[in-house]
Amino acid sequence: MSDTQSILSIAKRTLETESKAILNLVDFLDDHFAEAVQFILQSQGRVVVSGVGKSAIIASKIVATLNSTGTPAIFMHAADAIHGDLGTIQKNDVVVCISKSGNTPEIKALLPLIKIGKNKLIGITGNMDSVLAKQADFVLSTYVEKEACPNNLAPTTSTSAQLAMGDALAICLLELRGFSSADFAKYHPGGALGKKLYLRVADIVVNNQVPKVDIHSSVKEVIVEISEKMLGVTAVLENGKVVGVVTDGDIRRMLRKHDNIGELTAGDIMTKDPKSVDTDTLAVKALKTLQDNGISQLLAFENGTYAGVVHIHNLINEGIL
Incomplete structure (x- = not known):
């Protein structure tokens, strides 16, 4: 077997092992899972997610997913919790402890302290006979037959299962809360994904100049306007109303x-009925209009009044494309 074939074989085996383990989690879903979701949904506090080692890394990711989908959450390392960070857990918080074995020393030391605080405990573990499983109020099984590691040692399949179970919790909570794309955008205002959900044409055109010429303007005036406004287009107006556009392509x-362009006007070379968009339109929808029509600019109108131009380069700069 060549090196390439060997590498691909190992990779395929790893993905198949992990995907089968995740699919097997479906059979472990029971009333405990549903009750855990309902309790978090009704809780007045946050979700405190804890673990050690690789499970702690998974816990951090689950916290990030919960926060971004409408469920307030915070990470607490189990080792730090028993050395001063236990105050992270507040009165109405729900605690989620993640551990493959369910018997790690840090988790075992943490459990009675959670009980003293009378916080509800959700255990995510691959060992249903563990201390964590026995002391948790709700137990979510992430049992896996084996790790993808050939030595069955490195946490691989087990951490994939933990992560998938955390995603299942988060998505259940998201849907039960009626968490919408608009809500998602509020939690992701800075990234490209958030911009696709909230950025509107009005947010873009306000930063552009507003190219326009009269229908009787000379070709020279048209070229100067297109050049100065740097958008590759100008609107053509007649009696204050847009009747067409002249683009770089129209000029070419x-x-x-024509050999003699001295007598030509904007009205002679313009494209009538230009594609346009309302300023309240989402930028991502404006992009689709541009792509569907194979063009680079759209005229933008606000309440029927010409407001400017949105250029495909604007959308690229915003990370929409």
């Missing part, structure tokens, strides 16, 4: 068609 076609 004019030059190929």
